[in-house]
Amino acid sequence: xxxxxxxxxxxxxxxxxxxxxxxxxxxxxxxxxxxxxxxxxxxxxxxxxxxxxxxxxxxxxxxxxxxxxxxxxxxxxxxxxxxxxxxxxxxxxxxxxxxxxxxxxxxxxxxxxxxxxxxxxxxxxxxxxxxxxxxxxxxxxxxxxxxxxxxxxxxxxxxxxxxxxxxxxxxxxxxxxxxxxxxxxxxxxxxxxxxxxxxxxxxxxxxxxxxxxxxxxxxxxxxxxxxxxxxxxxxxxxxxxxxxxxxxxxxxxxxxxxxxxxxxxxxxxxxxxxxxxxxxxxxxxxxxxxxxxxxxxxxxxxxxxxxxxxxxxxxxxxxxxxxxxxxxxxxxxxxxxxxxxxxxxxxxxxxxxxxxxxxxxxxxxxxxxxxxxxxxxxxxxxxxxxxxxxxxxxxxxxxxxxxxxxxxxxxxxxxxxxxx
Amino acid sequence: xxxxxxxxxxxxxxxxxxxxxxxxxxxxxxxxxxxxxxxxxxxxxxxxxxxxxxxxxxxxxxxxxxxxxxxxxxxxxxxxxxxxxxxxxxxxxxxxxxxxxxxxxxxxxxxxxxxxxxxxxxxxxxxxxxxxxxxxxxxxxxxxxxxxxxxxxxxxxxxxxxxxxxxxxxxxxxxxxxxxxxxxxxxxxxxxxxxxxxxxxxxxxxxxxxxxxxxxxxxxxxxxxxxxxxxxxxxxxxxxxxxxxxxxxxxxxxxxxxxxxxxxxxxxxxxxxxxxxxxxxxxxxxxxxxxxxxxxxxxxxxxxxxxxxxxxxxxxxxxxxxxxxxxxxxxxxxxxxxxxxxxxxxxxxxxxxxxxxxxxxxxxxxxxxxxxxxxxxxxxxxxxxxxxxxxxxxxxxxxxxxxxxxxxxxxxxxxxxxxx
Numbered sequence: 001x002x003x004x005x006x007x008x009x010x011x012x013x014x015x016x017x018x019x020x021x022x023x024x025x026x027x028x029x030x031x032x033x034x035x036x037x038x039x040x041x042x043x044x045x046x047x048x049x050x051x052x053x054x055x056x057x058x059x060x061x062x063x064x065x066x067x068x069x070x071x072x073x074x075x076x077x078x079x080x081x082x083x084x085x086x087x088x089x090x091x092x093x094x095x096x097x098x099x100x101x102x103x104x105x106x107x108x109x110x111x112x113x114x115x116x117x118x119x120x121x122x123x124x125x126x127x128x129x130x131x132x133x134x135x136x137x138x139x140x141x142x143x144x145x146x147x148x149x150x151x152x153x154x155x156x157x158x159x160x161x162x163x164x165x166x167x168x169x170x171x172x173x174x175x176x177x178x179x180x181x182x183x184x185x186x187x188x189x190x191x192x193x194x195x196x197x198x199x200x201x202x203x204x205x206x207x208x209x210x211x212x213x214x215x216x217x218x219x220x221x222x223x224x225x226x227x228x229x230x231x232x233x234x235x236x237x238x239x240x241x242x243x244x245x246x247x248x249x250x251x252x253x254x255x256x257x258x259x260x261x262x263x264x265x266x267x268x269x270x271x272x273x274x275x276x277x278x279x280x281x282x283x284x285x286x287x288x289x290x291x292x293x294x295x296x297x298x299x300x301x302x303x304x305x306x307x308x309x310x311x312x313x314x315x316x317x318x319x320x321x322x323x324x325x326x327x328x329x330x331x332x333x334x335x336x337x338x339x340x341x342x343x344x345x346x347x348x349x350x351x352x353x354x355x356x357x358x359x360x361x362x363x364x365x366x367x368x369x370x371x372x373x374x375x376x377x378x379x380x381x382x383x384x385x386x387x388x389x390x391x392x393x394x395x396x397x398x399x400x401x402x403x404x405x406x407x408x409x410x411x412x413x414x415x416x417x418x419x420x
Numbered sequence: 421x422x423x424x425x426x427x428x429x430x431x432x433x434x435x436x437x438x439x440x441x442x443x444x445x446x447x448x449x450x451x452x453x454x455x456x457x458x459x460x461x462x463x464x465x466x467x468x469x470x471x472x473x474x475x476x477x478x479x480x481x482x483x484x485x486x487x488x489x490x491x492x493x494x495x496x497x498x499x500x501x502x503x504x505x506x507x508x509x510x511x512x513x514x515x516x517x518x519x520x521x522x523x524x525x526x527x528x529x530x531x532x533x534x535x536x537x538x539x540x541x542x543x544x545x546x547x548x549x550x551x552x553x554x555x556x557x558x559x560x561x562x563x564x565x566x567x568x569x570x571x572x573x574x575x576x577x578x579x580x581x582x583x584x585x586x587x588x589x590x591x592x593x594x595x596x597x598x599x600x601x602x603x604x605x606x607x608x609x610x611x612x613x614x615x616x617x618x619x620x621x622x623x624x625x626x627x628x629x630x631x632x633x634x635x636x637x638x639x640x641x642x643x644x645x646x647x648x649x650x651x652x653x654x655x656x657x658x659x660x661x662x663x664x665x666x667x668x669x670x671x672x673x674x675x676x677x678x679x680x681x682x683x684x685x686x687x688x689x690x691x692x693x694x695x696x697x698x699x700x701x702x703x704x705x706x707x708x709x710x711x712x713x714x715x716x717x718x719x720x721x722x723x724x725x726x727x728x729x730x731x732x733x734x735x736x737x738x739x740x741x742x743x744x745x746x747x748x749x750x751x752x753x754x755x756x757x758x759x760x761x762x763x764x765x766x767x768x769x770x771x772x773x774x775x776x777x778x779x780x781x782x783x784x785x786x787x788x789x790x791x792x793x794x795x796x797x798x799x800x801x802x803x804x805x806x807x808x809x810x811x812x813x814x815x816x817x818x819x820x821x822x823x824x825x826x827x828x829x830x831x832x833x834x835x836x837x838x839x840x
Contacts, residue, residue, distance in 0.1 A: 062605075062632075064770065066773075069777075071777075109703045109705065110703060110704070111700060111701050111702060111703055111704065112650075112704045112707075112715070114650075115648075115650045115696070115700055116646060116649075116650020116651065116715055116716075117633070117646045117647065117648055117649075117650045117768075118646075119646060119650070119716070120643075120646075170775060171772070184481075184633075185482075185605075185632040185633065186632060186633035186646075186768065189632075189633075189648075189768070189770050189781075192779075193648075193696060193700075193779060193781070196697070196779065197697070197700045197701075200697070200700075200701065204777030205773045205777050205778055205779055206773065206777075207772060207773050208770065208772050208773045208779060209772060210630070210770055210771075210772070212482075212605040212606060212609075213537075213604075213605060213606035213609075223540075226536060226537045226538075226539060226540075226606075227537065228535075228537055228609075228613075229536075229537075230532075230534075230535045230536020230537045230539070231536065276535070276613060277616070277617070277620070280531060280535055280613075280617045280620075281531050281617075281620065282531055283529045283530060283531055284530070284531065284532045285529065287532075295532070295536055296536075296539070348537075348606065348609070350484065350609050350628065350630055351630075351771060351772065352591070352627060352628050352629055352630070352771065353486075353625045353626070353627050353628045355590055357489075357491075357624030357625050357626075358625055359612075359613060359616065359625055359628060361609075361613070
């Protein structure tokens with residue numbers, strides 16, 4: 001009993017968390033620090049910990065992101081669902097079924113508590129990360145939807161409309177966002193699908209996005225991957241190992257706002273359609289000038305190696321800066337944005353074709369940060385105004401979520417710091 | 421020179437096939453038999469061989485399928501493009517760039533001959549499989565598009581409209597279909613995207629589909645995977661090792677029709693939307709009755725183990741057949757379809773959400789066969805009329821392609837048996 005007590009399970013009462021499930025959670029809880037990489041791609045990432053897993057966790061190769069609308073008006077129903085979700089998430093991230101598989105309690109007339117398509121598959125590094133959107137805190141028609149209006153952080157301000165935005169409202173925003181990352185898409189899809197199943201009647205899928213080929217490394221142990229423009233993406237990304245920088249740029253600090261977000265982070269998602277067919281017909285030299293880096297090695301045009309610090313003062317034979325003033329790397333660089341940095345965690349996507357003879361392809365951009373008002377918003381404002389890359393991209397969706405800190409005990413649940 | 425001569429490279433004149441490329445193709449050609457699995461998931465599958473790779477090749481985990489409309493009216497341009505495609509496909513399947521990377525011939529003003537996003541990635545088991553659709557052979561407004569009308573096989577008859585079909589013409593059919601399968605989606609996407617790039621001005625992307633979690637094993641070395649209904653799928657699939665059955669059911673035999681298809685196979689693709697939310701709320705017993713198999717083990721309801729042969733005569737206590745007469749497994753079974761069998765090679769898909777609060781999820785069904793008129797058409801007719809599963813599925817796209825035999829020498833090209 002001592003072990004169970006230490007782990008906070010003795011008093012566990014989370015709805016839907018079977019005793020067997022709680023015991024097995026305890027078994028895994030202290031095996032690895034939350035969010036660190038498992039020993040193999042098939043292994044499990046710890047669900048419990050000071051931070052939510054899936055943020056600084058070395059980026060897995062596949063994504064399924066979902067945004068839900070809350071359709072119940074009942075705060076109690078919403079909280080019950082968040083408790084059920086937490087229990088299922090704790091199980092699924094450890095490679096278990098979402099609930100009791102098969103006929104529940106011997107009732108063959110009941111639907112199964114797991115949809116089955118991940119039976120026999122390993123945990124595959126699955127992480128599930130939750131965030132709450134501005135609309136959850138909204139007062140509409142004089143009614144505070146869930147009594148949360150006073151708890152809305154100032155940093156969860158609606159994003160402004162940026163120049164050149166071509167957003168589709170149907171695939172933007174959302175009351176709740178959940179990021180499922182895994183090395184196996186079937187595992188990520190299974191997790192989101194079971195959360196949707198559990199939430200039936202309380203939430204409705206607003207939009208969802210699959211992604212592959214992570215476009216940013218989030219750990220110094222990872223090589224820099226390439227986006228669908230063929231360039232290395234995220235060379236200068238914040239990395240899990242840079243703990244002082246993470247406190248400065250990633251994690252919400254005590255005093256930043258309401259205490260329920262302390263230790264959390266804000267997530268901005270942007271679906272960025274890339275006009276790859278047009279890009280593919282532009283000369284290499286033009287591509288490199290637009291990005292400000294070489295395509296092969298990924299070196300800034302002022303240097304020779306990928307991790308050379310860009311030097312915007314170096315001029316070429318033509319007396320112009322080697323890194324163009326409207327290049328992507330310059331406009332996004334911290335030195336031009338009051339030092340703002342982001343932890344990017346985006347994925348490539350191809351959503352079939354666009355009916356105009358082109359692939360519907362691009363980047364599902366995701367960036368975690370301490371305060372979007374000081375980080376994403378100024379950087380994107382600069383990019384939207386001047387970036388030479390704009391000719392080849394379109395922002396088609398946008399969302400913002402406040403992602404609370406991690407759960408420390410098995411009787412804790414997603415959102416307790418907010419709803420308690 | 422002897423080695424080059426044997427490999428048929430001495431006289432190679434295929435457009436776009438650089439000498440360096442040809443030499444390296446020769447290096448890899450006799451290392452493995454075409455289409456067999458590489459030693460690791462990162463390895464290469466041989467491109468050249470009697471059969472096209474990607475049919476009996478043990479099914480890789482990821483799919484990018486594309487259907488092109490041919491937009492040029494010039495037969496010569498089409499043939500040139502097929503030669504360029506072949507050279508690029510031979511390179512990419514071996515883990516090389518599609519063409520010379522970087523500034524072509526030292527011309528910095530030229531676009532690169534490879535889009536770059538797969539730089540540094542291993543071959544990842546990539547296979548590229550081509551097929552020609554009925555519309556390529558069509559005579560329209562009295563004009564035989566490419567002089568192929570007389571070469572159209574009778575087996576390439578337009579598929580009939582099946583009961584319950586809800587097809588979207590915009591994502592159906594196509595003049596040319598290409599299946600890219602790989603263990604890394606970035607590699608599969610890179611391959612299709614570069615073929616589209618090479619075909620610019622000659623072909624236009626009509627539709628494309630990404631898939632994951634292969635839903636059928638095509639080799640006895642593979643475990644049976646699960647579809648998004650949570651059931652094992654493809655237990656009774658034709659397998660690569662069943663060579664006599666493959667000659668009977670998969671490969672076009674001499675005398676079956678025009679000789680250019682001898683050794684090839686016909687591919688039917690069907691995008692099947694699954695109403696997973698409705699399915700997930702149906703009782704386990706109902707799910708199992710509809711499929712005719714248990715969900716966990718995958719055993720036919722007349723037996724106890726996955727590979728038990730279904731016995732449709734076994735009755736339960738209620739004197740009704742244990743496997744229902746309208747169950748999926750019974751209606752699709754060879755004994756009820758004049759012995760017809762298919763080599764299925766489908767993948768799961770999730771294309772975001774449908775705007776009605778549901779995941780847009782399902783099965784991208786692909787089946788190779790010797791003659792669709794005797795195999796897919798009668799089986800699908802029976803299923804469309806009676807299958808209890810129809811309540812939970814919608815067929816939203818359909819296509820048919822004639823996939824010619826493999827290429828034996830590096831001066832051969834996709835479609836030569838048809839165009840020569």
